[in-house]
Amino acid sequence: MRIIPVTFLLLYDFCPRRLFLEQVLGSPPEPRPKLLLGRVRHFAHTKLHSWESQVLPGVTLPVNPYRITDLYKRHNHKVLQNAIIAHKSQLTAHNFSLIETYKTLWPGVIYESQDRANKVIAYLSRQEKLSSDWFDDFSPKLSHELMLSSVTLRLSGVVDRVSAKRDERTLIELKTGKMPEEGAWRSHRLQLAAYALLYRTIRGERPRAAVRYLDARHDRDVDVSDQTDAWVLTVKTDVEQLLASTELPRFVDNRKKCMVCPHKLVCYDEEQVRALHKERFA
Numbered sequence: 001m002r003i004i005p006v007t008f009l010l011l012y013d014f015c016p017r018r019l020f021l022e023q024v025l026g027s028p029p030e031p032r033p034k035l036l037l038g039r040v041r042h043f044a045h046t047k048l049h050s051w052e053s054q055v056l057p058g059v060t061l062p063v064n065p066y067r068i069t070d071l072y073k074r075h076n077h078k079v080l081q082n083a084i085i086a087h088k089s090q091l092t093a094h095n096f097s098l099i100e101t102y103k104t105l106w107p108g109v110i111y112e113s114q115d116r117a118n119k120v121i122a123y124l125s126r127q128e129k130l131s132s133d134w135f136d137d138f139s140p141k142l143s144h145e146l147m148l149s150s151v152t153l154r155l156s157g158v159v160d161r162v163s164a165k166r167d168e169r170t171l172i173e174l175k176t177g178k179m180p181e182e183g184a185w186r187s188h189r190l191q192l193a194a195y196a197l198l199y200r201t202i203r204g205e206r207p208r209a210a211v212r213y214l215d216a217r218h219d220r221d222v223d224v225s226d227q228t229d230a231w232v233l234t235v236k237t238d239v240e241q242l243l244a245s246t247e248l249p250r251f252v253d254n255r256k257k258c259m260v261c262p263h264k265l266v267c268y269d270e271e272q273v274r275a276l277h278k279e280r281f282a
């Protein structure tokens, strides 16, 4: 049986017709250059601090807060540069200046660098002596882009970041764009619920979950429980049924979603949809 990516659950939850158009009829989403900056930012932030385990063990006492902060800024500057270079051809194709992209994204990197440096400085300030393996005891440790895949669940996905503090693990998704007044957006809750279920199935322990809203510079905890497990499994079953179906789902009830949908041009073009359907199932 096919392993379903968590992103399919999110597409289905947004609009079943969208998932059908994209994954069953093979209609590609319209390119959305406006989202490119967000993608570069997300790419960079999933890799920030990934150099820590190579660099931090070389730090010695007495702690120099400026030096630690500078270390974070220098290394994360390189991470951002590399993220921009990795997207160079897409950015230039859509007339984004590489320097302006850097200037736009740098303040967020500085914020994350300072936030993380403060944690290291606080830890080091509490130490009287520092062994060569001090970094092994430091927490929270961060790991990035953790792949989770379960044949039992027939589900897979990649978590942006995992924070480990003693026995506690927190799955963190990094999100650009507006933060809701309270809690997290529905799609972000569903995504983290799916990752938490995967994590528990694979590792046998239920993690905590949170969204880091990069623009708002704020973390929001997300509840994961037996109830959210059931929600994920229901959506996953619906997705499997849709992927095995030949029937185009109806338009979404909330038509405001269509305004931001990357399939709107095809979706409302009956002739094109009929042709795609015929091509796929004839």
Ligand code: SF4
Pocket (backbone or CB within 6 Å): 014, 015, 016, 017, 018, 019, 021, 250, 251, 252, 257, 258, 259, 261, 262, 263, 264, 265, 267, 268
């Ligand atoms: S345009 Fe509207 S109805 Fe069509 S796939 Fe997108 S969200 Fe669904």
